[in-house]
Amino acid sequence: xxxxxxxxxxxxxxxxxxxxxxxxxxxxxxxxxxxxxxxxxxxxxxxxxxxxxxxxxxxxxxxxxxxxxxxxxxxxxxxxxxxxxxxxxxxxxxxxxxxxxxxxxxxxxxxxxxxxxxxxxxxxxxxxxxxxxxxxxxxxxxxxxxxxxxxxxxxxxxxxxxxxxxxxxxxxxxxxxxxxxxxxxxxxxxxxxxxxxxxxxxxxxxxxxxxxxxxxxxxxxxxxxxxxxxxxxxxxxxxxxxxxxxxxxxxxxxxxxxxxxxxx
Amino acid sequence: xxxxxxxxxxxxxxxxxxxxxxxxxxxxxxxxxxxxxxxxxxxxxxxxxxxxxxxxxxxxxxxxxxxxxxxxxxxxxxxxxxxxxxxxxxxxxxxxxxxxxxxxxxxxxxxxxxxxxxxxxxxxxxxxxxxxxxxxxxxxxxxxxxxxxxxxxxxxxxxxxxxxxxxxxxxxxxxxxxxxxxxxxxxxxxxxxxxxxxxxxxxxxxxxxxxxxxxxxxxxxxxxxxxxxxxxxxxxxxxxxxxxxxxxxxxxxxxxxxxxxxxxxxxxxxxxxxxxxxxxxxxxxxxxxxxxxxxxxxxxxxxxxxxxxxxxxxxxxxxxxxxx
Numbered sequence: 001x002x003x004x005x006x007x008x009x010x011x012x013x014x015x016x017x018x019x020x021x022x023x024x025x026x027x028x029x030x031x032x033x034x035x036x037x038x039x040x041x042x043x044x045x046x047x048x049x050x051x052x053x054x055x056x057x058x059x060x061x062x063x064x065x066x067x068x069x070x071x072x073x074x075x076x077x078x079x080x081x082x083x084x085x086x087x088x089x090x091x092x093x094x095x096x097x098x099x100x101x102x103x104x105x106x107x108x109x110x111x112x113x114x115x116x117x118x119x120x121x122x123x124x125x126x127x128x129x130x131x132x133x134x135x136x137x138x139x140x141x142x143x144x145x146x147x148x149x150x151x152x153x154x155x156x157x158x159x160x161x162x163x164x165x166x167x168x169x170x171x172x173x174x175x176x177x178x179x180x181x182x183x184x185x186x187x188x189x190x191x192x193x194x195x196x197x198x199x200x201x202x203x204x205x206x207x208x209x210x211x212x213x214x215x216x217x218x219x220x221x222x223x224x225x226x227x228x229x230x231x232x233x234x235x236x237x238x239x240x241x242x243x244x245x246x247x248x249x250x251x252x253x254x255x256x257x258x259x260x261x262x263x264x
Numbered sequence: 265x266x267x268x269x270x271x272x273x274x275x276x277x278x279x280x281x282x283x284x285x286x287x288x289x290x291x292x293x294x295x296x297x298x299x300x301x302x303x304x305x306x307x308x309x310x311x312x313x314x315x316x317x318x319x320x321x322x323x324x325x326x327x328x329x330x331x332x333x334x335x336x337x338x339x340x341x342x343x344x345x346x347x348x349x350x351x352x353x354x355x356x357x358x359x360x361x362x363x364x365x366x367x368x369x370x371x372x373x374x375x376x377x378x379x380x381x382x383x384x385x386x387x388x389x390x391x392x393x394x395x396x397x398x399x400x401x402x403x404x405x406x407x408x409x410x411x412x413x414x415x416x417x418x419x420x421x422x423x424x425x426x427x428x429x430x431x432x433x434x435x436x437x438x439x440x441x442x443x444x445x446x447x448x449x450x451x452x453x454x455x456x457x458x459x460x461x462x463x464x465x466x467x468x469x470x471x472x473x474x475x476x477x478x479x480x481x482x483x484x485x486x487x488x489x490x491x492x493x494x495x496x497x498x499x500x501x502x503x504x505x506x507x508x509x510x511x512x513x514x515x516x517x518x519x520x521x522x523x524x525x526x527x528x529x530x531x532x533x534x535x536x537x538x539x540x541x542x543x544x545x546x547x548x549x550x551x552x553x554x555x556x557x558x559x560x561x562x563x564x565x566x567x568x569x570x571x572x573x574x575x576x577x578x579x580x581x582x583x584x585x586x587x588x
Contacts, residue, residue: 184539188536190523191534216524236528239526253455254480255455255484256484256526257479
């Protein structure tokens, strides 16, 4: 690739000291995300995939390595240096129940990031953008005056997506963004995330344990096990011609439904 | 004859003088050696159905309002507490989803397995301990002689679920109800646990009701499937027939909602709308607001279960593969 990657992670390690030994949650991994690309990061629980996302949003400190966002290493940045970039590196979390403030109306939840990042200065201005964004995620403007508990799980995750997309970020890190949702609702939210990603051209690091979901949304896939990336490749290569034994084991473990050929 | 026959089971939430039905007229049967999959999304009533059969809904705000569940010829729903206690954990056992919360953290796993053996088999300490080691070995816990003295937190998630299975199998139950037994587990561990359950079933002949939201898990492990939606059984058939016809629009929609790991599709064929909430009133077929095949009749009349081919029941006026 000749164009500069949006995100270029090199030799990232995150170690946590524990009583007797050091836990190498993330152990010398490298990957990149091109502008407009979706990189799926897949692995089982405890493999370190979430720690990667948390480190890139400065929720966790890296032990070693570099992470260049548009050419600048974000890992050694102070909070103040990082703040202007935070608008462009946004995170969607798993639990739509826990990640929305129950005391704030949807309008306030969506206005907050706009004011913090100075994308709006007046309330009317903010309201206009909030209404637009709610429309985008399939909720009407009447959602503005309501509280999180008044919404279903799927709708709450739409609000979570709206809170991220309202900032027009360049990189979205989605950590198990649809894992808590029921299948029929998961399909709706996945379609939504995919559509918004395509329309906006945002780069995305999509972290998930679900191989089907990862195949559906990603352009490229990195497979993680035990803190290391064991295999990276285009989606077709990873799913149709996996090279690493672990990837093959993972794919073989998925329970499958025999698809009748004459499905309408 | 069926081992378990559930007929017209109704469960309702009683709150503030109101009675809101959550399971409506559910009927199904499980034969010996059979594995029945009960599938549906959260809130569809699949777990409540299991809890009702196990007698775990007694005295709460959620209770059985009518129906029978004949197990080995006796109605579980009208048994006295003492009668029930003799059956539970003996002929009828249950595995729950969260092995960490359903194991007691302050007792060693051995003590938890031997409890039912003391209770139902009046075994001596030594005999119960030997049986517990045998059971741990059966569920493929490495070094069972040492592991029997472990506390739950010292085991991995997969091992804890195996301990749950060992506990459930302690008295050779005739029927095992497993409620999302692998949902909390990683996919590689899930496969091990499911393979283990099927292997044990082959050896012991235990019938299983497997409750899951995961159609893949159901397809790979069950002989027959019952699909639930909003408290109703909307489609029942043997596994092959069910997945070959996908007669009910909900069953079909559910399958199409799952991103397929074996092929690329651009957009998922998602079911529009959402599952109605408890207490919502929907005239006609409860699925009609989300159904692309809905006609005028679906908005006013509630479909009765009808048989497409023997053994294949569908609650729909216009099922796929139907002649209507």
